[in-house]
Amino acid sequence: MFISDTDKRSCLKQALGTGAGASFAALFGGVYELYSHSVYSYYMIYAFAPLMVLSLVYVWWGGFSKRPPKRAARALYTASASTASVGMIATGVVTIYGSSNRLLLGYCILTGATLAAAVVCRLIEKPSPTPQTQQ
Numbered sequence: 176m177f178i179s180d181t182d183k184r185s186c187l188k189q190a191l192g193t194g195a196g197a198s199f200a201a202l203f204g205g206v207y208e209l210y211s212h213s214v215y216s217y218y219m220i221y222a223f224a225p226l227m228v229l230s231l232v233y234v235w236w237g238g239f240s241k242r243p244p245k246r247a248a249r250a251l252y253t254a255s256a257s258t259a260s261v262g263m264i265a266t267g268v269v270t271i272y273g274s275s276n277r278l279l280l281g282y283c284i285l286t287g288a289t290l291a292a293a294v295v296c297r298l299i300e301k302p303s304p305t306p307q308t309q310q
Contacts, residue, residue: 183243185238186240186243186249187233187237187238189233190231190233193226193229193230193233194226197227197230200222200226201274207219207271213272214273218267219268221263222263223228225259225263243245244296244297245296248300251293251296253292254289261282262281262285263292297300
């Protein structure tokens with residue numbers, strides 16, 4: 176099967192982008208908890224994790240996978256991980272404040288919906304055509 180180099184390069188570029196996003200989330204969580212008067216939230220501490228895991232998955236798809244995902248599936252995976260990270264940061268802020276809010280459940284629902292859409296998109300995408308050999 177023919178593997179598109181542009182799909183592999185796009186996966187590696189997105190790995191760098193999501194890695195940078197994960198670094199920003201970790202830095203944001205550290206700075207926020209530095210000024211939170213010794214009140215900590217595990218949501219805030221691990222808010223970088225969804226983006227870091229996605230970055231490692233993009234490295235796998237870009238370097239070792241025989242069939243990297245197309246653009247739509249990658250966009251949905253990135254939206255899912257970003258939603259999870261933003262939801263964790265919002266939950267961490269509310270937790271550090273000493274409150275709770277049931278509206279934060281919306282982030283979990285939206286993360287699950289975008290992840291399900293990404294999986295469906297990945298399952299229905301057509302493989303790249305095989306190159307024709309000359310005889």
